[in-house]
Amino acid sequence: MTFLLSIIFFVFGLIIGSFLNVVILRFHTNRSFRGRSGCMTCQKELCWYELIPLISFFVQKGRCRKCKAKISLQYPIVEFISGLIFTGLFLKFQDVFFMDTFAFTISYAYYAVMFSILLVVAVYDFKHGIIPDTFSLIFGVVTFIGLFFFSEGVFYPHFPSILELLSGVFLSLPFALLWLLSKGTWMGLGDAKLALGLGWLIGYGRIISGAIVAFWTGAIVGLVLIIFSKKHNIKSEVPFAPFLVFGVLLAFLFELHLFPIF
Ligand SMILES: [Zn+2]
Structure with missing residues (x-):
């Protein structure tokens, strides 16, 4: 049960991670948060399977399928770390999960949001030095x-x-x-x-x-x-x-x- 739930929380973290990538990318730029993600070089919009976190990077072998431009390693790395954080938080709170769903949901939501913000800050500082x-x-x-x-x-x-x-x-x-x-x-x-x-x-x-x-x-x-x-x-x-x-x-x-x- 714990193993199955860990996987579910990991996938959840991957999805949040791909959203965090967009936040990191579009923060302090003029691009809006709306609209579909596209290739940074040829602007080709991504189709559904190119939007799957982590897996799509390996399916596309790290390149845009149209113009062959390299896709930044930031995408799979941030998604993977986000997945690990979301699993780690579940494992930390797993006793509460089985005892008190309400307390778990509140604690999990709070720490997941806080550590997601921190992941964005860390990557942003790594990229821009600020x-x-x-x-x-x-x-x-x-x-x-x-x-x-x-x-x-x-x-x-x-x-x-x-x-x-x-x-x-x-x-x-x-x-x-x-x-x-x-x-x-x-x-x-x-x-x-x-x-x-x-x-x-x-x-x-x-x-x-x-x-x-x-x-x-x-x-x-x-x-x-x-x-x-x-x-x-x-x-x-x-x-x-x-x-x-x-x-x-x-x-x-x-x-x-x-x-x-x-
Ligand atoms: Zn492209």
Whole structure:
């Protein structure tokens, strides 16, 4: 049963992922969100089977069937990650799923929407090297309100404790300090703004583990890039939002406690 449901949630995540691709692509461009997706090069509209997430990329062998232009790897990657997130959230909440459908639906919807926004932010930062303030602002406001309705990842309306209220500030502070000390050269202020909502989303018990994963993966990927890519050197900026989001997601899904008291 769990296996079958995992597959259903994975497919659901794939479909949401293909929508997120459109959001990433059309944000800050003049293209509207309406209308069918088409080839970026020859404008050919996609037929039904070319709109199937993930599979269509492999059926078309990564190229447009009309003009043979390469299709960006962003499409299948974002769809696949989205599928994994939606499955991961189901597995995390599966006990609630079988006990309390209402609590499951509310918790699942909240965290699925929040992590979908984060996936968009991470890819956007990866592509453009900037975290749009609009995203961080909406994300920060919603996760702050979320403190009153969720605790430790489950639906639980309550007045948040001081620690819960401060969790966003705790996670944001180191990034704000790095930004201040380096005058914006090591770290953009965008990361600090995003971290505020990230801390509120996953709670104070997981922020240190999330930050540790983010810094370690960021450092490793940064080193690999410096060693193997001619485009990068020690001074080049590596977008940090993808690592932050990855760290926070891992800490949340797997209840990481990498630090003794947290
Ligand atoms: Zn084409």
